[in-house]
Amino acid sequence: MSHTAERPLVADGDRPRADATDGTPRKLVQVAVGVLLQPDGSFLLTSRPDGKVYAGYWEFPGGKLEQGESVEQALRRELREEIGVVIGTAQPWRDTVVDYPHALVQLHFCKVTEWTGELHMHEGQQFSWQQLPVQVQPVLPGTLPVLEWLAAERGGSPTRTA
Numbered sequence: 001m002s003h004t005a006e007r008p009l010v011a012d013g014d015r016p017r018a019d020a021t022d023g024t025p026r027k028l029v030q031v032a033v034g035v036l037l038q039p040d041g042s043f044l045l046t047s048r049p050d051g052k053v054y055a056g057y058w059e060f061p062g063g064k065l066e067q068g069e070s071v072e073q074a075l076r077r078e079l080r081e082e083i084g085v086v087i088g089t090a091q092p093w094r095d096t097v098v099d100y101p102h103a104l105v106q107l108h109f110c111k112v113t114e115w116t117g118e119l120h121m122h123e124g125q126q127f128s129w130q131q132l133p134v135q136v137q138p139v140l141p142g143t144l145p146v147l148e149w150l151a152a153e154r155g156g157s158p159t160r161t162a
Contacts, residue, residue: 005154006019007143008096008097008098008099008104009096009098009099009102009142009144009145010098010099011098011099011100011142012100012141014054016101017097017099019102026103026104026113027059027104027136027158028104028105028106029064029103029104029105029106030064030065030071030106030108030109030160031062031063031064031065031075031105031106031107031108031158032062032063032064032065032071032072032074032075032078032085032110033059033061033062033075033108033109033110033146034060034061034062034075034078034079034090034110034112035105035109035110035111035112035146036060036061036062036087036112036113036115037081037111037112037113038046038086038129040131041131041143042062042129042131043093043129043130043131043135043150044060044061044083044119044128044129044130045058045059045060045066045125045127045130045136045139045143046058046059046060046061046082046083046121046125046127047059047125047127048140049123049125050124051098052101052152054100054140056135056138057138057139057140057143058128058134058138058139058140058143059139059142059143060109060143060146061078061079061080061082061083062074062075062078062079062082062107063077063078063081071090071108071110072090072091072092072110075087075090075110075112076090077101079104079112079115081122082084082121082122082123082125083119083120083121083122083127084117084119084120084121084122085115085116085117085118085119086115086117086136087112087114087115088112088113088114088116088117089113089114090110090112091102091110091111091112091113092108092109092110093109093110093111093149094109094145094149095097095107095109096109096142096145097109097147098141098142100142101140105142107142109146120134123136132147132151132154132158133158134147134158139150144158147158
């Protein structure tokens with residue numbers, strides 16, 4: 001069952017939005033995101049590579065849908081291109097919209113429990129298998145709802161305690 005947040009999560013609300021110059025609303029960018037889960041409950045986070053917005057922030061891997069792609073097709077392509085794995089079934093899980101200063105994105109999160117291949121970070125990013133509460137920082141704003149959803153399913157805390 002897929003659940004979509006009613007209101008977008010606003011990331012860095014104090015920063016201006018990159019609205020179109022002609023005054024038209026920003027296009028909603030569709031993004032497929034994989035929540036790779038191991039049997040022990042750990043999940044994969046990757047860092048955003050240098051040169052990208054929010055470089056160094058930790059997130060679940062994935063990327064934009066290309067014209068005509070389904071969420072699952074995009075996720076398969078992105079995970080192969082970004083981290084070098086071929087996934088089995090991608091179980092659609094939840095959706096949310098995040099209003100970043102640079103883009104308005106709809107994130108389609110899919111749980112993935114089967115994949116083949118060794119992790120290889122093709123974009124120079126780092127990876128870390130995490131448990132709740134996560135130990136890596138900073139975490140991309142669009143990742144926070146997923147940590148909360150996982151915590152709710154598991155009865156734990158989504159973020160590191162100070």
